[in-house]
Amino acid sequence: MHPSDPRPRRADPPFFRLLGPLEAGHGPCPLPLRAARQKLILATLLVSAGRVVPVAGLIEAVWEERPPATARSQIHICISQLRHKLADTARDGRRIETRAYGYVLHTEPGDLDVAVFREKVAAADLAAARGHGEQAAELYRAALGLWRGPALSGLRGAAASRAAAQLDEERIAAAEKRIELELRLGRHRALVHELTGLVGEHPLNERLSGYLMTALYRSGRQAEALASYQRARHHLVAELGLEPGRELRALERAILRQDDIPAL
Secondary structure, eight states: OOTTOOSOOOOOOOSEEOSSSOEEOSTTSOOOOOOHHHHHHHHHHHHTTTSOEEHHHHHHHHHTTOOOTTHHHHHHHHHHHHHHHHGGGSTTSOSEEEOSSEEEEOOOTTSBHHHHHHHHHHHHHHHHHTTOHHHHHHHHHHHHTTOOSSTTTTOOSHHHHHHHHHHHHHHHHHHHHHHHHHHHTTOHHHHHHHHHHHHHHOTTOHHHHHHHHHHHHHTTOHHHHHHHHHHHHHHHHHHHSOOOOHHHHHHHHHHHTTOOOTTO
């Protein structure tokens, strides 16, 4: 490929993958990570990659509020095992470094899917701000394509759940930005199926409901758009005791009047 060729180059997937089940390694033989405790410790280090994670934080991630008397020594054993497994995966052989009160896991560019996802989203945000809608939508799609399911799926514990919830919020935020761009580019018909699924997964997300209503209305499906509003209202009232927000109510009125609603 010529150096000036703008087409993306094929690359290996990130070595560490948190955007779905925890995985590490390339090719058909990923790194064996069978012990739940080992997975939790590696995931906790990866979520804070490049920053020190105190031993106390690792203990909390594994045992929460009921650590055994041997918790600290068990953490050291798990770290030693992870070091052995990861020894050949870093250029200097030092993936996990000991600090005075904890450990830090080092990654290189492209190593961690979370970092790659955030880089692509930042690039998409910049492209969108510069008015390059097609490029931004493509970058958002590439970022979202790194996801293989719910973040950190299969890992138990409050710490893993908090980290997963934060990552999933970032995923939805990126999806919302991409969908808004796609609507501006006139791709409403192609978005209806995807938005129907997303609203089903996130029935309290008013922005997604608004996008679905817009896509349906622009596809000539006014009655379905209004029915989608009523479903969103039902969920908000039943689960939160709240009426839809001002923007969603205004969108319903615009659809009832059969407005062009170009702003959305």
